[in-house]
Amino acid sequence: MTAPARDWAVRIAALALLLLVWQQVAQRLPAAILPTPVRVGAAARDLLTGGELALAWGQTVTQVAVAMALASVAGVGLGLLLGWYRPLDQLLSPLLGALFLTPRIALVPLIALWFGLQDLAKIVLILAFGFFEVFFTVRDGVRGMERSYLELARAYGVPTWRTLRTVVLPAARPYVLTGLRLGLLHALVGVVLAGFFLETSGIGGLIYNLGAALRTAELVAALLSVMVVGLAVNVGLRRLEARLTPWQVTR
Amino acid sequence: MTPSPRSLAGVALALAGWQLAGTFRPDFTSSPTLVATELVRLAREGDLLPLVAGTVATLLAGWTVAVTLGTLTGFLIGRYRLLAVAFEPYLVALYSVPLIAMVPLMVIWFGIGEGFLLATVVLATAITMVFPAATGTRESMRAYGELARAYQVSGHRLLLRVVLPGALPYVVAGLRISVQRALMAVVVGQFLVGHPGLGTLIGDARARLDADEVFAVALVALAVGALLTTLVGWAGRRLSAWRPEVST
Structure with missing residues (x-):
């Protein structure tokens, strides 16, 4: 056997072992506590x-689509602006940093006060989770870009607007993609919490209701669906990054 | 790090704008002075300080367990290739999913008491330490493994004297992220089941929707988050002052 094939055999054996242990333990417990894999x-x-x-x-x-569209516009826009123009960064960064350090869950009352409990409120909460990853990744990417490109552009008298479009934007592209992937993964946390603490709907609401009704097998199945989506987002977007910006080592 | 005049100007400008907004719609935006008054009221009547202190104590207890478990797991998959081959893809999978969704299952398993909160923190936090610890272990063994073998250092002495010190900068970088996740986990747990603490303060504010209280509670959460992150960052720098800082 080749090495990768043997590795996969080991992995699948490990998964089978985990499932077997789960099955054995679950058979000795009430189904409301731990349902067997078959039941799930x-x-x-x-x-x-x-x-x-x-x-x-x-x-x-x-909700995620709208929130992430807003998060990418705001995150990429502010990230480019603050990464490129230091004075504005110094003015705004303490405030954004403070908001970032606040556990996002503490914004739930504020969001409920300003936006109610329905779709709009949920979009804002998901946005609060997704935005910072996009913003910080893009800002740090622009800040860390090769200064000599900018100096060269200035030396040749390239206008500011064109420098932004032809030098800064291309350099920032890999960071935009990475930021969007990390932001979307983070947004999933917001999705779940929006269903718990705002209107009980969506996948978070379903998980909340199944848990409250002690429908444990369905609860575990719903949790697995969240895991599959999270994994698909991560793997899928990583592939996309590798294809669109192959020169960038992904984080 | 001293804040630049511009940073101070930004904060002052924001506070002034907030105060101004508060003169038009205090029921909607509150204002710095109203929030200060509300904070004093919460501290006097609402048991603010004991609730926050209790939350931080629970968080630190769960976080300690989570960091130990996660670091140990990371050490194992960093040290033994077979374990890495068998389990790393599943650990990566766990890393990219919102584990906080498991809280309702934790309620079924652990009830709504202190044990539930600890379990929630461990579940949500341990995974953040696994990959920093694994990377640190690999780097450490790459750098000092041969030397250790030459001097016949092995077993727990290898772990405690060679691998852990070498992996420390990576572990320290993971600590900051993990403490933020731990705070989120404990607050979500308290909020969901109504276990007294910072989470129930947020829950009360969410139920009453009084602007002063809403902002006051958010500020308290900000203060706790900033304090924890700063303390962990400071402790981390002290612990690994003799090694270069790494980012993960």
Whole structure:
């Protein structure tokens, strides 16, 4: 066997072992505490065919799309601006830093006061989770870019606007992609918490309701769906990064 | 690091703007003076300080367990290739999912008491330490492994005297991220089940929607987050002052 094939055999064996242990432990416990993998599989099928999972994710996906569109515009815009223009960075960074250090969950009351509990409030909460990863990655990327390019542009009298478009933007592109991936992963935390603490809908709301009803097998199945989405986002966007900006080593 | 005049100007400008906004719609934006009054009231009548102190104590207890578990796991997969091959993809998977979604399952398993909060912090936080510790272990073994073998250092002496000190800068870099996640986890847990602490302060503010209280509680959370991050950063620099800082 070749080395990668043997590695995969080891991995699959490890997974099988984990599932076996889970099955053995779960058989000795009440299903409300820990359902067996087989039961979770059946529950997943029920959630899928009953449409509950599709409904919840459908509500969530729209909110995430709007929030991430806003997060990328604001995060990339501010990141470019503050990374490039130091005085503005010094003016605004303490405030943004303070907001970043606040556990985002503490913004829930403020969001409820200003935006209610419905879709708009949830979009704002997801935005609060997604924005900072985009902003900080882009700002630090622009700040760390090769200064000699900028000096060269200035030496040749290239106008500010063109420098931004032809020098800064291309240099920032890999950071934009990385920032968007990290932001989207973070936004998933916001998605879940929005369902817990704002209106109980979407995938977070579904998880909350299943937990409250002690429907543990369905709960675990819903949690697994969150894991699959998180993993798909991470792996998919990493691939995209590698294809669009192959010269960049991804974080 | 001393703040630049511009940074101070930015903060002053924001505070002035906030105070001005408060004269028009205090029910919507509150104002710095109203929030200060509210903070004094919360401290006098609302048990603000004991609640925050209790939350921080729970957080630190859970965080200590999480850091120990995560670092140990990281050491194991960094040290033994077979374990890395078998489990690293699954650990990476756990790293890229919102583990905070597991809180309802934690309620089913641990109830709504102190044990539940500790379990939640450990679950949400331990994974952040695994990869820094694994990278640190690999780097440390790459640099000093041969030397250690030549001097026949092995077993727990290898771990304590060679691997851990060598991995320390990486572990320290992971600590800052992990303490922020731990704070989030404990607050979410308290908020969800109504266990008294910073989380219930946020829950009360969310229920009453009084602007002064909403802002006061957010400021308290900011202060706790900033304090923890600063302390961990300071302790980390003290611990690994003799080594270059790394970022992960």
